[in-house]
Amino acid sequence: MEIGDMIEINRGQYKHWALYIGHGKVIQLITPDGPSRVSFCSVSSFSGSVAGKGTVTIETLQDVAAGNTYKIDNYLDDVYKPRPTDVIMGDVDKLRGSTIKYDLLGNNCEHFVTFLRYGKSKSKQADDFLKDVLTGTVGLLGVLAAFTASTAAAASTLRK
Numbered sequence: 001m002e003i004g005d006m007i008e009i010n011r012g013q014y015k016h017w018a019l020y021i022g023h024g025k026v027i028q029l030i031t032p033d034g035p036s037r038v039s040f041c042s043v044s045s046f047s048g049s050v051a052g053k054g055t056v057t058i059e060t061l062q063d064v065a066a067g068n069t070y071k072i073d074n075y076l077d078d079v080y081k082p083r084p085t086d087v088i089m090g091d092v093d094k095l096r097g098s099t100i101k102y103d104l105l106g107n108n109c110e111h112f113v114t115f116l117r118y119g120k121s122k123s124k125q126a127d128d129f130l131k132d133v134l135t136g137t138v139g140l141l142g143v144l145a146a147f148t149a150s151t152a153a154a155a156s157t158l159r160k
Contacts (some may be wrong), residue, residue, distance in 0.1 A: 001072060004088045008073040009065050015125060018064050019088075020072075026061045027092050029054045029112035031102055046127055054102030056083040056095045056112075058082050080118040 001007075005020040018026035031054055061070070072084070082088075101107050110123040 003085045004082055005072045006074050006117055007061065007064075007070050009070040010068050015110070016064075016068075017110040019063070019092075019113045019116050020061065021089065021092055022056065024060050024062070024132050025058055026064055027056060027096070027116070028057050028064060029056055029100070029102065029109045031055075052102050053099050054107075054109075056098050056100065058092075058096055074117065075124065076114060076118055076120075076122060080120055082117050085117050087119075091116055115148075 001020050003020060005024055007018045007020055009016040009018065016028070018028040021027050031052065105126045107121070107125075108123055108126060110125050111121040113125070114122040131144045
């Protein structure tokens with residue numbers, strides 16, 4: 001494991017992300033309830049809201065993983081060049097212990113980690129979630145449109 005590696009921690013229905021900073025430690029963005037209480041697909045975080053404040057913490061990888069499986073996943077290395085270690089660690093020093101905006105779909109732990117590694121804030125998890133919602137919504141709208149059209153056609157037939 002090298003400084004700047006993105007660590008994907010399996011929490012079951014979602015992945016929590018942290019960035020390895022050396023000596024067995026990681027930096028992460030957590031909500032007031034902590035990373036183990038935040039479910040990516042749940043709006044129960046922040047008492048029914050998906051946005052609020054997050055805290056930047058530094059802890060050991062073992063404590064953050066809390067018995068869950070984890071792996072290095074620098075999945076954007078083919079798209080973006082990782083920033084130099086000294087730049088990453090400079091941001092780590094600036095952000096350590098700070099409270100920043102948290103938004104489940106726009107500024108979550110994965111956005112935070114990709115920003116530190118690449119200087120670009122990305123979240124495949126949020127993108128996939130939004131894509132699923134959009135696909136489901138479009139599919140539902142299609143079913144409703146078909147139902148409305150068939151109901152209108154049936155009503156038209158009854159009037160004749």
